Amino acid sequence: MLGFDHFAITAARLEDGVAEIEEALGLSLDPGGQHAHFGTHNQLLGLGDLYMEVIAIDPSAPSPTSPRWFDMDRFEGPTRITNWIVQTPDMDAALTRLPDGVGVPVSLQRGDLRWQMAVPANGRLPQDGACPAVIAWGGDAHPAQRLPDRGCRLRMLEVAHPQIGAVRAALSGTFDDPRVSFVEGPQKQFTAEIETPHGVRILR
Numbered sequence: 647m648l649g650f651d652h653f654a655i656t657a658a659r660l661e662d663g664v665a666e667i668e669e670a671l672g673l674s675l676d677p678g679g680q681h682a683h684f685g686t687h688n689q690l691l692g693l694g695d696l697y698m699e700v701i702a703i704d705p706s707a708p709s710p711t712s713p714r715w716f717d718m719d720r721f722e723g724p725t726r727i728t729n730w731i732v733q734t735p736d737m738d739a740a741l742t743r744l745p746d747g748v749g750v751p752v753s754l755q756r757g758d759l760r761w762q763m764a765v766p767a768n769g770r771l772p773q774d775g776a777c778p779a780v781i782a783w784g785g786d787a788h789p790a791q792r793l794p795d796r797g798c799r800l801r802m803l804e805v806a807h808p809q810i811g812a813v814r815a816a817l818s819g820t821f822d823d824p825r826v827s828f829v830e831g832p833q834k835q836f837t838a839e840i841e842t843p844h845g846v847r848i849l850r
Contacts, residue, residue, distance in 0.1 A: 650732060650821075655727050657702045664700050671842050678789075684710050692795060715779070716771075747777070760784035775834060777816060808832060838850070
């Protein structure tokens with residue numbers, strides 16, 4: 647089975663995206679780090695058993711030799727939720743059940759965190775990214791366990807897309823989390839309801 651791991655909010659500049667999300671939630675995000683392989687960096691917020699990240703291209707990092715994950719090379723427009731990520735204990739088995747476009751495993755490391763992420767060759771996940779990315783963590787270390795508990799929990803993540811049926815079919819029998827709902831919509835859009843110490847806040 648696949649489990650809900652985290653979701654990603656992409657920004658044109660990390661500092662701008664972090665400021666926007668901190669204002670929306672009424673609290674501070676925590677340090678993340680750099681992803682040297684893709685030339686990106688992020689900041690994080692723990693949500694209990696999962697987390698969210700604000701991610702952007704790192705202007706101080708060399709450009710990667712292959713497309714960045716989450717189709718970030720083509721990102722433009724406002725800060726917004728662009729992707730969600732599910733975890734698996736067995737990457738090879740998960741990829742046999744999911745569409746070919748989900749990608750191939752890339753081994754990554756930051757400090758003592760080690761993981762594999764399935765990344766498409768062109769950086770673009772199926773259904774414009776409405777289909778989740780897949781991650782497999784190595785060992786017991788996981789960001790959600792290390793982040794301060796700021797009293798935030800995800801109530802709901804709604805995934806909308808014109809071909810949302812293809813996403814449902816891809817995950818049938820392998821993913822079941824009551825916090826995630828799928829709806830047909832005119833374009834890809836994510837809506838997250840987050841419980842905070844200041845009440846429920848909506849991110850898109």
